[in-house]
Amino acid sequence: MSWPQPPPQGGSPHPHEGWDSPLREAYGYRPGGYDPPVQQLYDPRYVPAQAQPNPTPRPQVRRWVVGGLVTTAFAVIALIFAAYFSLSFGVMATLLGLVFAIIPVGIVIPIFLWLDRFEAEPWSYLLLAFLWGALAATLPSLIFNTAASVVVASADPDAAAITPVLVAPVVEETFKGLFLLVMFFFRRKHFNGLADGITYAGICGAGFAFTENILYLAQAFTDMGREGLAATFVLRGLMSPFCHPMFTAMIGIGVGVAASTRSAAVKVVAPFAGWCAAVLLHGLWNLSAVSGPVGFLIGYAIGFLVLVTFVVFIVWTRSREGRIIGHFLQPYVTTGWLAPGEVTMLASMRQRREARSWAKLNGGAASLGSMRAFQDTASELALLRARMHNHRVDAEAIARERVLLDSMTARRREFAGMSIR
Template identity: 40%
Template sequence: MDHHLSNVLPVPASVRRNTLVRRILLWSVVAILIGACGVTILSLINAQSGATATGLGILLSAVVVGIVVPAFLWVDRLEREPTHLLLFAFGWGACVATLGAAFLNDAGGYLLGATSDNNSVVAVFVAPVVEETLKGLPVLLIWLVARRELDGIVDGIVYAGLSAAGFAMIEDVIYLSNGYAEQGDAGLFHTFFVRVTMSPFVHPMFTICTGVGIGIAATARSWGPRIFAPLLGWLCAIGLHALWNAGAVLAESGWLAFYIFLQVPLFAGFIGILIAARHSEGHAIRVNLTPYVDQGWLSTPEVRMLSSVRERQYARAWAKSHGAEREMREFQDAASELAMHRARIERGAADTRTVREERALLDLVTQRRQQFLGTALYRWPDLVA
């Protein structure tokens, strides 16, 4: 056992209460901001296209949520992020980012002399900068305000992806409602096919670059990567977004070629990044939990199970059949969080709070694993996360 685990100071009750009050006030303000922006952007859409068109747009754009959000929750299976932060990222993208983009894109176009007949200027030179900044901002805020909940590249990807998914959903409402208002059913379903069916991951493909950059910064030991990794990720997001929009503008008469030679390779690369990121997180969990095997807190088969999505699923199914599914989930979640705490300690963040939380997680892991010791739970083949 590490010697620092024995020197844990209790947190005064007054400090806990004050912290709780500040958190409630902060999240109340955030909820009001997101809600007000959401009501405003939907009111603007309704005023432009009408209630029927807006309702149809909302209904059909929900397909984006049903496709994209589960994909990022799949990436987030090993070390799940807090629900309130996931909702914050999605809500910011859907409400704050879309409303901000609606005004800033117009302002940027006006400054560049763009007209309604020359929207390509806005699409290529203004929208990528404005939208990628606004979509990436919640990830930056989470890193700055709730740093303990952003532990690496996977977390950055998940938060960025959900922010972009929210943005894409409301942007699709705008296009779908306009399509219906201008051309009826034909315009609605043509827009649905092009924007929702054929390219639901467009915005997340760009914004995860910013998430990767912030994720790298979150685990960096020096100031160089902390500054330049997010900046480089943001610039990559803008560049990909501008390339995409430029391709769309140039390919108005050759949409199929644009889809095959640009959209398909980008989507393949996007899927590859998601798979590699989840595999990397499994490796990180295995590496960071291994010291606890040496100290006697965990066993090697447990670490193998905890670092593999497949084996976690098997363990939960086994536990469910024995009436202990909740205990197994808590064991897995606490162990994943413990691995992230160990990573922070290894990076030199061995402050009192981190050590106290590590000990609490160790106690929870020890308690939850007791009923599984000596059972036929753990399988023994080579495990792949």
């Protein structure tokens, strides 16, 4: 696996001449001239490679067919839930449950989107993760849990706690975790490691909790009126909105570790260990819920400590992704595609914000868009290189690398040209 060679050198003047910016050091500016590696990128004789159109429409047709099937499946499941809720609780209770179930989503989702800032995942896949949790994982879980409850009740009416403590965690975490395995095996280019694993898992768990909250809130309103609705909302929506996302994030961590290693054994063991951790945490939480007030308070205190640890881990994971980006971009400095200051900027979210502010100040909205695209492209390039390091390198990955390099260079030219004084 070799690093791409830089563009040919030339003697043209650097377009950044005359900059008056606190970020000029990041782009190779020196009082006596400019660093040769950056200057090479502005040689007028260098013509970036252009992506060629696909000669066959089959991939596009396949994408539309798969997308249509997935959309139809989700629509059918949504209609099944709508009919079930309406028949079981009525329209009013269902609508109230829906409205109050949206509130925890607004609390949880931004946390995982914050984690996903360095290399944001496509919104379509994030939406798919939410819908998978809300529909594709919830319906079979409801069916299996209901069937298990009937079987347990018929065998021993006093053993009602078996289903929520022993059955539900296994069933629910299995169906939620399937989405992560699908992403890992079939959409590897959008699954780069820990940050992606936690993000997809958290949003999938938030979707599952959303539908489950509608069920519990509507049930509470039907059985106990407004007081029951309020109490259930406080317990599920305000006191424990992160439970399902945090449980499923354990699987995301395991699959993320598998995506970040070359070891075949780790690729198998890590996802299974993550699933076991998710089931264990889920089971312990459900056990506290059926153990009376004292048991619940003890379980809640322990769960709060686990949540704090999880938040600290999320912060560390985001910082780690920045370090990974810096590490895999560093060799592009040696080959002339990036300046040292650019790598430093791209590895820090704070410096990225400063660079975007500088771009907007010097070139307006268009320059800001170019800087943002430059940063996103560089992140994708770094994580592509990480995948090439951890997994098999194929012709598609090499071609994608060159396209990203050319795109990054073009974006730099855009915001540099807009910023000349």
